[in-house]
Amino acid sequence: QLQLQESGPGLVKPSETLSLTCTVSGGSISSSSYYWGWIRQPPGKGLEWIGSIYYSGSTFYNPSLKSRVTMSVDTSKNQFSLKLSSLTAADTAVYYCARQDYSSSGSNFFDYWGQGTLVTVSS
Amino acid sequence: SYELTQPPSVSVSPGQTATITCSGDKLGDKYACWYQQKPGQSPVLVIYKDSKRPSGIPERFSGSNSGNTATLTISGTQAMDEADYYCQAWDSSNVVFGGGTKLTVL
Numbered sequence: 001q002l003q004l005q006e007s008g009p010g011l012v013k014p015s016e017t018l019s020l021t022c023t024v025s026g027g028s029i030s031s032s033s034y035y036w037g038w039i040r041q042p043p044g045k046g047l048e049w050i051g052s053i054y055y056s057g058s059t060f061y062n063p064s065l066k067s068r069v070t071m072s073v074d075t076s077k078n079q080f081s082l083k084l085s086s087l088t089a090a091d092t093a094v095y096y097c098a099r100q101d102y103s104s105s106g107s108n109f110f111d112y113w114g115q116g117t118l119v120t121v122s123s
Numbered sequence: 124s125y126e127l128t129q130p131p132s133v134s135v136s137p138g139q140t141a142t143i144t145c146s147g148d149k150l151g152d153k154y155a156c157w158y159q160q161k162p163g164q165s166p167v168l169v170i171y172k173d174s175k176r177p178s179g180i181p182e183r184f185s186g187s188n189s190g191n192t193a194t195l196t197i198s199g200t201q202a203m204d205e206a207d208y209y210c211q212a213w214d215s216s217n218v219v220f221g222g223g224t225k226l227t228v229l
Contacts, residue, residue, distance in 0.1 A: 039218075039220075046209065046220060046221075046222050046223040047220045047223070048220065049219070060218075063217065064124075096165060096166075101171070105154075106213050107154040108154070108218060109154075109156040109168060109171040109172075110166070111168050111171070113165040116165055
């Protein structure tokens with residue numbers, strides 16, 4: 001059974017950079033047809049896609065966050081990571097990592113999710 | 124940018140059919156999927172490719188997508204189906220989520 005686990009700080013100061021890592025177990029991050037994504041959810045609000053990365057390093061980013069987002073992948077550790085810079089209180093959210101089933105036909109969906117990690121931006 | 128619109132809330136009586144809509148420009152030309160999220164839990168995929176159910180999802184969950192609207196239907200709704208539901212599509216290399224619908228079973 002595929003499992004994903006987010007790790008990183010729970011509290012970050014404004015203007016700093018958030019770094020999160022997602023560790024994948026029970027399967028290989030190098031599997032074809034799958035991207036690996038980050039999604040966030042501010043308290044009491046809806047889901048917002050941040051971006052997705054393929055094991056080769058190819059990425060898709062949300063245009064509204066693109067200037068602040070960097071994603072990377074480490075196939076040797078079966079991990080992928082997120083960096084989000086210039087944080088403000090509006091970035092306070094539960095951050096999820098998930099596996100994205102990707103098809104060139106346009107079918108894209110997240111079939112496995114991590115448990116999520118709450119990140120609070122505050123001084 | 125592409126937008127998906129959902130009603131904020133839907134109410135249904137136990138045993139009845141719940142219908143949740145998701146609207147977007149020419150959404151029927153894309154694939155839609157649906158997630159269920161209960162309080163304090165991660166989202167769970169309940170429908171993908173418009174109408175397919177992942178393994179383990181009850182048959183009472185079904186989906187359709189045509190024109191500008193995708194629809195999630197829950198037949199014989201149970202109390203355990205009370206949750207937030209989100210639609211999602213892929214547009215111009217971007218993942219787009221709807222705003223979510225709170226389903227109340229009362």
